Amino acid sequence: MGIQVTAGTTLQCSFGAAPGTLGVLPANRVLSGAPAATIMDHLPMVNVMPFGMCNCPANPMVAAATAAALGALTPMPCVPVTAAPWVPGSPTVLIGGLPALQNSSKLMCSWGGVIQIVAPAQFTTMVP
Template sequence: MGMLVSAGTTIQCSFGAAPSALTVLPASGVLAGAPAATIMDHAPMVNVMPFGMCSCMANPMVAAATAAALGALTPVGCLPMTTAPWMPGSPTVLIGNFPALQDASKLMCMWGGVISVVAPAQFTAQVP
């Protein structure tokens, strides 16, 4: 069983230079110390904040900066592009009609990065 993810959970992008914290709005009213997350908590700059500098060449800003530097990889500020929900969520626990987010879930960035949970904000509630 995985841990239930809640607001304040530390997340990291595979192409990001620094971790970030997941922001969960208290719309569902379900708390696990902090508001509990669902797979739909994936909105950039609302739920998923930047990860410092991005070094993925699929990111057009990184590609442009690298081209301007004559091919030397040049990271630029991260701007998450998460358009699809976290996968997989909990198959049996629903929060506001959406699957609960667990610590094994992953989120894909349009620029090629994979965002994963580094450390859940709470360690008492588990979800199957």
């Protein structure tokens, strides 16, 4: 069973140079300190923040800069393009009628990267 994900979770793209964060709007959400995320929290620049510089040759900005540099891979600023929702969502937990996002979920960027959850913002701590 996965860990439920909330706003502030750290994300990483396979072609990104730096980690990003997950933003979750508080509408129709469970509030336990931070809004809980669903699989539909995938919008670029709203839910998924940039990952520094992008190294993916399928990204048109990287391709253009690489061509201008005579074939030397030239990273460009990351602007995530995430058209589809996170997969898989929680099979048992629904938030506002949508599957909850969990730490094992992945998100595909249209430029070829795979975005994954590195550190959920919600942790369970054991007190002795």
